[in-house]
Amino acid sequence: MPNTRSVIIVGGGSFGISAAIELRQRGWEVDVFDPGPIPYPLAATTDISKVLRMDYGADQDYMFLMEQAFEVWDSWNRAWREPLWHETGFVIMKHEEMQPGSFEFESYRLLKKRGHTVERLDSVELKRRFPAWNAELYNDGYFNPRAGWVESGRVLEWLYVEAQRLGVRFHIGKKFSRLLDTDSRVIGIQTDDGEKHHAEFVIVASGAWTPHLLPHLSDILWTVFQPVFHFQVPDMELFTPPNFVVWAADIANTGWYGFTAIQDNRFKIANHGSGWRFHPDEPRVMPADQEEKFRAFLRGTFPALADAPVLFNRLCPYCDSWDGNLWIDHDPDRPGLIVATGDSGHAFKFTPLLGKLIADALERKPNPFASKFAWRPRGKITTEDARFAGSQGEAAGR
Numbered sequence: 001m002p003n004t005r006s007v008i009i010v011g012g013g014s015f016g017i018s019a020a021i022e023l024r025q026r027g028w029e030v031d032v033f034d035p036g037p038i039p040y041p042l043a044a045t046t047d048i049s050k051v052l053r054m055d056y057g058a059d060q061d062y063m064f065l066m067e068q069a070f071e072v073w074d075s076w077n078r079a080w081r082e083p084l085w086h087e088t089g090f091v092i093m094k095h096e097e098m099q100p101g102s103f104e105f106e107s108y109r110l111l112k113k114r115g116h117t118v119e120r121l122d123s124v125e126l127k128r129r130f131p132a133w134n135a136e137l138y139n140d141g142y143f144n145p146r147a148g149w150v151e152s153g154r155v156l157e158w159l160y161v162e163a164q165r166l167g168v169r170f171h172i173g174k175k176f177s178r179l180l181d182t183d184s185r186v187i188g189i190q191t192d193d194g195e196k197h198h199a200e201f202v203i204v205a206s207g208a209w210t211p212h213l214l215p216h217l218s219d220i221l222w223t224v225f226q227p228v229f230h231f232q233v234p235d236m237e238l239f240t241p242p243n244f245v246v247w248a249a250d251i252a253n254t255g256w257y258g259f260t261a262i263q264d265n266r267f268k269i270a271n272h273g274s275g276w277r278f279h280p281d282e283p284r285v286m287p288a289d290q291e292e293k294f295r296a297f298l299r300g301t302f303p304a305l306a307d308a309p310v311l312f313n314r315l316c317p318y319c320d321s322w323d324g325n326l327w328i329d330h331d332p333d334r335p336g337l338i339v340a341t342g343d344s345g346h347a348f349k350f351t352p353l354l355g356k357l358i359a360d361a362l363e364r365k366p367n368p369f370a371s372k373f374a375w376r377p378r379g380k381i382t383t384e385d386a387r388f389a390g391s392q393g394e395a396a397g398r
């Protein structure tokens, strides 16, 4: 039988390593399994940047969670040799006037109610402060200074070092192939080389791979690939702070969002849409029409980038949950198994709190957010839920 207070974690992304660190600090023996290297090149966490924002429509839980996460991001920034979290602020614009019920309006209203400093922007103010925008297309929105972007891949590298320093054992190159169980509970995993590993609990935190490793979850969790492009900017001044900050362009209707340009004139832009569903180990081929789709958007919204050369593109996998909320709980039908995933394209920002959320779930300790991320039967998602659930504002249709 497995040792008590031992845990196996499947997956060394932001969920898995955050959990490993927290559980180790609570005195657990922790073994992490990952194909490696960490950061795993095909993983969602492995990227140059992710948005940190607390703008979540009318969803107070995510705003409260992010208010707390920002405190930790700030303290991590002070601890790092150089800052990896860049507080540029966030410009979130709409074509039309923000109306009650819209993602933007509800975010703005809740931010103000919580005492955050947000500045309403009309097209005149947008043009004056952020001149790269085509202000003729965007009439209403706001600027939230408490937001920005973080170098997610580099943060994961740091967490990996921290976890090793604390005594987490990593089994790189060993892939989960199946759960081991007795009649009454899960007691470990078998890896693809046939080895058996035992622990009191198994946490599967393998992001987009989770519903494929645990097919019984495929009705509530699934993999969706989303397109990301990097373009080369001709004019760094126009696309860097204070003239340009992390942004969203009528996102609830269009899915467009992106970042400031970085050192090598690299401008990252992504579209949060219906995406494509396939297995995360299949070849990732960007559909041929995507470059023109991105370019058409740039021509309209940031005309200076109309002819910008493409530097890179990538299909990045979300592990969507059916309602767009994270999924962190014991599997009610498989004692000993905890599932920690359901990022739905928006969870990296919560990395400083994921370990505590996952460890509290495992130890069945009360946590104010536990019920939101708890095991739940698949339900019908309303338009209202969909507007605010998940990703960068819009999960409808997925």
Ligand SMILES: Cc1cc2nc3c(=O)[nH]c(=O)nc-3n(C[C@H](O)[C@H](O)[C@H](O)COP(=O)(O)OP(=O)(O)OC[C@H]3O[C@@H](n4cnc5c(N)ncnc54)[C@H](O)[C@@H]3O)c2cc1C
Binding pocket: 010, 011, 012, 013, 014, 015, 016, 033, 034, 035, 036, 039, 040, 042, 043, 044, 045, 046, 049, 050, 051, 052, 174, 175, 176, 177, 205, 206, 207, 208, 209, 213, 226, 227, 228, 270, 316, 317, 318, 319, 340, 341, 342, 343, 344, 345, 346, 347, 348, 349, 350
């Ligand atoms: C296009 C895109 C944009 C995003 N933008 C944002 C954003 O702006 N802000 C934000 O907060 N979040 C964003 N996210 C979401 C963020 O990337 C995720 O919340 C986060 O990275 C998920 O981490 P994870 O640990 O669940 O998964 P991953 O980082 O994918 O890690 C999964 C791990 O499981 C491992 N694994 C796979 N198979 C096995 C196996 N058989 N055995 C063992 N291990 C295995 C992999 O090697 C990998 O290391 C975005 C995601 C995408 C795709």
